Amino acid sequence: MGAVPKKKVSKARSSRRKAVWMRLDKPNLVECPHCRELMVPHHICRNCGYYRGVAYLEVEEGEA
Ligand SMILES: [Zn+2]
Numbered sequence: 468m469g470a471v472p473k474k475k476v477s478k479a480r481s482s483r484r485k486a487v488w489m490r491l492d493k494p495n496l497v498e499c500p501h502c503r504e505l506m507v508p509h510h511i512c513r514n515c516g517y518y519r520g521v522a523y524l525e526v527e528e529g530e531a
Pocket residue numbers: 499500501502503504506512513514515516517
């Protein structure tokens with residue numbers, strides 16, 4: 468934590484900083500067009516192994 472006493476920081480200020488943290492913490496994800504799972508954009512989907520309609524990884528499909 469910072470060196471600023473807690474009482475001196477307004478609620479709005481602290482919450483705003485928290486919001487920035489959240490944004491930095493989570494990478495933006497997109498929905499995989501192939502399996503609809505959340506994936507890192509411009510990367511091979513970890514769930515189905517597809518990227519831009521091409522299967523780069525061999526993933527066993529088929530959910531029980
Ligand atoms: Zn996928």
